[in-house]
Amino acid sequence: MPGSDPPGHPGRTIVVAFIVRRVIAAVLMLAVVSAATFAIFFLIPRALGQTPEGMASRYVGRDATPEAIQGAVKRMHLDDPILVQYGRFAQGIVAGQDYSLGPKKAECPAPCFGFSFNNNQPVWPTLLDRLPATLSLAFGAAIVWLISGVGIGVISALRRGTLLDRTAMTVALAGVSLPIYFTGLVSLSVFAYTLGIFPGGGSYTPITQNPVMWFQALILPWITLAFLYAALYARLTRAGMLETMSEDYIRTARAKGLKESTVVVKHALRATLTPILTIFGLDLGLLLGGAVLTESTFSIQGIGKLVIDAIRGNDLPVVLGVTLFAAFFIVLANLIVDILYAVVDPRVRLS
């Protein structure tokens, strides 16, 4: 393409076609992910010797008679070929499904991820129940780290080599290397239990119940989680800004007589942020599937806490559900980033 004149304007139809293509790709991606996840959770245990009866016994309790177990196998079709089972699983997600569990009938409307081994609750409503806590944590932290990380990165780049820059980058290095359960516990013990400025662990309250409490309880988790990412983003932004500021088009912007602040924000930051946007979308998508460490450290009943408890309790359907849910957010984030990128970077649209 370089050298030739590509047809002038990316028309509306090209943009729409681009978006449609990406959406279809995302849906296919989800199908593949669900199949792969299903295979990991059902095929591998089977290969390792887990029998349909063993599976079924998780539903009917420990002391069940062989007849009861056989009944459960039949009702849940656990002896069907794996492909048929996957078909039923996928159908459940798309169209819903009815199970008969023991004496009672259980209805599982779409999207149906089955029932928890541990409390026989349907997985999907549990997920939805846990989602607000995870959303609050992830979005709040994202705002904090984006503003502080990018801000510090830009200032560090502009004041390169100064004491400020070196201090910021040292702190950032610490931020990248310190694990959350360490920073989380330290901040809890200092700010919550010793100084008493913020409420301690387990004090998360839904925003609908008490917005003030919600905010107070989340301040420490937000900052702890954001610290890690802010450190990463500060380093990324600094490196990006240093590179961009030496580009020829920055010199052109200065040659026009632009104010240095305009040069930095409108020209340099604009170019630096575009690749960071991609990483941001993926990081956020990943977090929406549950911030496992932060939620555990601060005992926030979010999706991350749900999955860690499910793993401990061998609760396969919940683990499977959360995995797919998380995969959904990652694919969605990818999709949004792709489309946003096409809006922000004019060079993407035609390709």
Next chain:
Amino acid sequence: MTTPPQSFLELRDLRIHFPTEDGLVKSVDGLSFKLDRGKTLGIVGESGSGKSVTSLGILGLHKGGGAKISGEIWLDGEELVTADQDHVRTLRGKKMAMIFQDPLSSMHPYYSVGAQIIEAYRIHHKVSKAVARKHAIDLLGRVGIPQPDKRVDDYPHQFSGGMRQRAMIAMSLSCDPELLIADEPTTALDVTVQAQILDLMTDLQREFNSALIIITHDLGVVAELSDDILVMYGGKCIEYGSAEDIFYRPEHPYTWGLLGSMPRLDREPTERLLPIKGTPPSLINVPSGCAFNPRCTFTDRTEGRSTSEVPELAETEGGHLVRCHMSREERRSIWDNEIKPMMEST
């Protein structure tokens, strides 16, 4: 502090040095010249001789970049090296503008060509976006972009190399600068477009009585446009004079080499008459004596001074300056009897 000069632009002993890990890079080392309104100065010299660094220096674009700058730059009665940099900023784009060497990397990839021209115009003119847009379309039309009202919204990557160069020129001309520095403005263009662009710049010059500095490897372009020519070598001026001086009475061996290596239709491109052997000098460890001495074929005629003494830039006749150890008579006789006949014979 010295008195302001009469000329519109005057450089006095300008030095631009970059401290690097390998040592001090003396990219520009004691450069002086004058340029009046309505006149054109051509700067020639091989790659790395300091042409671009000089032009960026005039615009004040080295400040803050770690460069050590000394000397004086007078523009229309104001000294720019010591001036308030925020004031110099307001001169950029309006009073002095530059056409950059590499138009693809010199335009912002995320903004449309029109937006970049509009921005340049609106920094110095308090007009609405719509008015500025009309001006941008008008400019794009003037530099020969077809259908400028449509292409104005294109992004730089959608333009061909030649079109980008023209858009770059449109951007630089947007505020009718009184001093225009064109750094290799026509290298990426074919001959017809090149002629159009050069016409465009001379039009601007005539219309606004602007001063023009044109930097190029193409001696043909220089010959066509320049009133005066400055030959740079290793960050210094080694010969300066009117276009006639440089083309008909050149006195420096390096200038002879440049003229001799001009491609000509009647010769094979590879067959250069007077190739300049060797490589450009290091700007960190400048050769002792005359910086050109390792490549000069006439060192035996300098009474041994070529490696021991730095030659002065001395006037040979009526504003024609040469930096060479050979005597004026010696240089003239070499040109008249050895070089000129050789160039004319083939």
